[in-house]
Amino acid sequence: MEAKVLQSLLVCNLTEMETIGRRPSGSIRFNHQRVWNQQRLQASICLPTNRASNKQRPNALDVSCSYKNFPAPIFESQSSHDDHMILKNKAQEIEPYLSGRCIYLVGMMGSGKTTVGKVLSQVLSYSFCDSDSLVEQEVNGTPVSDIFQLYGEGFFRDKETQILHKLSRMHLIVVSTGGGAVMRPINWKYMHSGISVWLDVPLEALAKRISAVGTKSRPLLHNGSEDAYRDVYKRLSTLMEERSDAYANANARVSLENMVAKLSYMDVTSLSPVDIAIEVLGQIKNYFRDEGRASFGTL
Numbered sequence: 001m002e003a004k005v006l007q008s009l010l011v012c013n014l015t016e017m018e019t020i021g022r023r024p025s026g027s028i029r030f031n032h033q034r035v036w037n038q039q040r041l042q043a044s045i046c047l048p049t050n051r052a053s054n055k056q057r058p059n060a061l062d063v064s065c066s067y068k069n070f071p072a073p074i075f076e077s078q079s080s081h082d083d084h085m086i087l088k089n090k091a092q093e094i095e096p097y098l099s100g101r102c103i104y105l106v107g108m109m110g111s112g113k114t115t116v117g118k119v120l121s122q123v124l125s126y127s128f129c130d131s132d133s134l135v136e137q138e139v140n141g142t143p144v145s146d147i148f149q150l151y152g153e154g155f156f157r158d159k160e161t162q163i164l165h166k167l168s169r170m171h172l173i174v175v176s177t178g179g180g181a182v183m184r185p186i187n188w189k190y191m192h193s194g195i196s197v198w199l200d201v202p203l204e205a206l207a208k209r210i211s212a213v214g215t216k217s218r219p220l221l222h223n224g225s226e227d228a229y230r231d232v233y234k235r236l237s238t239l240m241e242e243r244s245d246a247y248a249n250a251n252a253r254v255s256l257e258n259m260v261a262k263l264s265y266m267d268v269t270s271l272s273p274v275d276i277a278i279e280v281l282g283q284i285k286n287y288f289r290d291e292g293r294a295s296f297g298t299l
């Protein structure tokens with residue numbers, strides 16, 4: 001019965017997650033076992049009931065977050081049995097260290113934050129949120145490209161900061177952040193409530209991915225040009241020059257170029273989202289290891 005309820009869940013309201021995820025005192029529960037129980041509880045309470053009259057409801061956070069909303073684990077259909085096992089084992093290894101903290105994926109447009117983020121959320125039994133989608137919801141479902149056009153980039157950035165602020169009070173979420181979120185120092189204050197990981201993808205690969213799907217939904221890249229690849233590449237290069245230092249604020253970096261060298265692959269197109277998710281978990285583990293060494297004064 002419980003499994004059925006879990007399966008049928010499509011959308012989980014962050015307000016409720018916040019209510020459950022925190023003790024009345026406001027402190028977050030960091031016990032590993034409790035995290036699992038908490039997820040179950042969270043799931044049962046996220047049923048779409050009418051909660052309009054619930055007096056316990058904290059500041060309305062009118063955004064939603066998917067919880068296990070994929071028919072079957074994506075990673076099971078996209079990778080070998082060995083890869084699942086590696087992914088699951090890595091997830092189990094770092095869960096106690098994560099202690100329910102959110103994972104913020106940062107990186108350029110098209111770097112795979114959403115694709116890899118969904119794999120990570122499934123294997124960690126976390127929820128998944130895309131901050132761009134949350135901004136869209138806040139603006140009555142207006143697409144990001146229309147928000148830029150109607151209200152300007154500054155308005156979008158303010159909404160993005162508000163969303164990150166709200167998310168910083170949550171836990172058990174993998175957050176795919178907007179590509180430019182790293183540029184505001186205040187956003188880092190919020191993202192450092194969790195663990196941040198930079199998906200560092202070579203510009204050629206980004207330009208190929210983005211020009212293949214078109215630039216319409218990406219206002220900072222769209223100019224309706226004939227040679228989409230070349231234009232996207234040029235624009236991405238400029239953005240990367242402005243942003244690389246900001247991305248480097250992340251707690252961990254996953255460089256697809258380094259992965260290709262390590263795995264002796266031909267190029268980054270051989271790297272599956274599952275390969276990248278495994279590396280994300282590995283780099284998070286390294287971060288905790290280094291952090292532990294630093295706090296014990298052995299560095």
Ligand SMILES: Nc1ncnc2c1ncn2[C@@H]1O[C@H](COP(=O)(O)OP(=O)(O)OP(=O)(O)O)[C@@H](O)[C@H]1O
Nearest residue numbers: 108109110111112113114115116179209271272273
């Ligand atoms: N490892 C991969 N190999 C090949 N294609 C990929 C990989 N990861 C993502 N993609 C493709 O790249 C495109 C962008 O991926 P995705 O939407 O996950 O990136 P994103 O970082 O969330 O982008 P944005 O910030 O613009 O929303 C998608 O078409 C996706 O299918």
Ligand SMILES: O=C(O)C1=C[C@@H](O)[C@@H](O)[C@H](O)C1
Nearest residue numbers: 109132144178179180218219
């Ligand atoms: O790189 C950027 O600045 C952006 C990336 C997208 O995710 C959106 O947040 C928006 O299109 C801006």
